Amino acid sequence: AADVRDDLSEVLYTSDQIAERIAEVAAQIDEDYAGREVLLVGVLNGAVMVVADLQRAMKNHVQMDWMAVSSYGSGTQSSGVVRILKDLSSDLDGRHVIVVEDIIDTGLTLSYLMSNLASRNPASLEIMTMFRKPEASRMEVDVKYVGYDIPNKFVVGFGLDYDGRYRNLRDLAILSPHVYS
Numbered sequence: 001a002a003d004v005r006d007d008l009s010e011v012l013y014t015s016d017q018i019a020e021r022i023a024e025v026a027a028q029i030d031e032d033y034a035g036r037e038v039l040l041v042g043v044l045n046g047a048v049m050v051v052a053d054l055q056r057a058m059k060n061h062v063q064m065d066w067m068a069v070s071s072y073g074s075g076t077q078s079s080g081v082v083r084i085l086k087d088l089s090s091d092l093d094g095r096h097v098i099v100v101e102d103i104i105d106t107g108l109t110l111s112y113l114m115s116n117l118a119s120r121n122p123a124s125l126e127i128m129t130m131f132r133k134p135e136a137s138r139m140e141v142d143v144k145y146v147g148y149d150i151p152n153k154f155v156v157g158f159g160l161d162y163d164g165r166y167r168n169l170r171d172l173a174i175l176s177p178h179v180y181s
């Protein structure tokens with residue numbers, strides 16, 4: 001039977017390294033938000049694993065909600081125009097919100113989301129991403145919590161997909177070129 005792992009060329013971060021870093025970030029969030037309850041806003045689908053693991057590594061009370069967005073435009077290039085496919089169930093007014101992503105690549109998804117969410121009057125609004133690619137540094141919005149900065153390679157696993165697959169890998173790995181070329 002086909003094994004998902006046969007399609008990988010290199011593991012960049014193991015599940016243990018990911019868990020270790022999430023524990024550090026969770027402890028930092030617990031400290032930064034002591035006495036203030038956080039609402040984690042996960043961006044579907046990629047952020048599912050991060051949101052699940054991050055909140056279980058936290059000791060403070062925490063809540064979660066979800067958004068689904070889609071970038072207009074064809075091919076692999078994001079146009080920067082983002083459409084909301086599923087909106088939050090929660091009201092953000094007066095809440096301490098942390099938007100959670102699996103990865104920031106160009107930063108276009110988050111640039112749009114942050115201005116949209118900021119207009120809903122949260123008490124505070126920050127970003128946590130598990131991985132960040134180099135181009136994201138050109139982004140105008142501040143990212144408060146970063147798991148790991150990674151090279152500009154085609155990576156999958158821990159929520160990141162290629163054509164909807166590979167999200168279930170526990171490691172972050174480089175996809176072997178034979179899969180997409």
Ligand code: PRP
Pocket residue numbers: 043044045046047071078101102103104105106107108109110160161
């Ligand atoms: C991926 C990833 C981020 C976004 C990052 O989501 O999960 O949400 O792209 O790219 P950007 O910084 O260039 O905007 P995708 O649109 O592939 O949807 P998915 O989460 O369902 O995989």
Ligand code: MN
Pocket residue numbers: 043044045046047
């Ligand atoms: Mn995503």
Ligand code: MG
Pocket residue numbers: 046160161
């Ligand atoms: Mg994707």
